[in-house]
Amino acid sequence: MLRRLLSALLSSIIFCSILAYFQHTPIAERQPNTSYMSFSSLVFIYLIYATPVYVLGGIPCSILIDTITKRIFRRSTILFYLVNIICYTLAGMLLALLLFNVFEIEAWIWGGAAPALLYYVVYLLVRLLIRKPQSINYPWEESGKKMG
Template sequence: MIKRIVVALISTAIFSLLMAYVNYVPISEREANVLYTPLWSTAMIYTLYSLPVYLIGGIPSSLLIDKLVGQKTFNKKITLYLTKFGLYGVFGIVAAFLFLMVLAIGESETYLISNHLLTYMTLGLIASLIYYHISLLFFKKQER
């Protein structure tokens, strides 16, 4: 369980830095009299939102996926990899949808669901696949 928490923390850091980098405006492209946040500050904001999702949604999803996949035998490693890849992707999309629902209900703004659904689902997919690939590095010894 400790390894899964470490994987969630590392995944959060990578995802947050990636999102901050994507949304960062370089100094040379900034407009005058407009407030821009530093890269680290934006990364911290993404961390505040993504860490709970990784801890509350990612770790239980990972345990469930391992339990589901453990009930089946795979002849080839590629089949196991692709099965887990698909399951992590689906669970990431579902977790993102639930996160969006919580945000929309918390803000009493249900229009957020239709306006941002595809974006959140894509981000959930990316976040879950980051978690999956980091977990492959951490649990590599167990699969051998």
């Protein structure tokens, strides 16, 4: 669960930074007597809106998708990852439809599918980098078998 939360926060920061990069107007291109926001202000404002969507919408969808696909596929194969990519894309598009009432295909892709796929990639990287060390024996484990 901690990996999912970390993935959601990192994905939110990356996605908001990308959005702010495209919306930011460089100083050289600014018109006089016009108000512009700094890059960091844009990132912060986008984070206020995107982080709850990632945490409250993305994490439950991720748990649901992983539960379903792990029951269907016993081992991680290429087909497993393809099905996950499709499921994460559809979940992101569904969240965009429910939260933002979006019906345009371009808005579905940039507002739903791209953030969901970004979350999936970041989650895979976090899962790869943060693993439970095999040499640690926790009190609730006995000789490598989980109790309960």
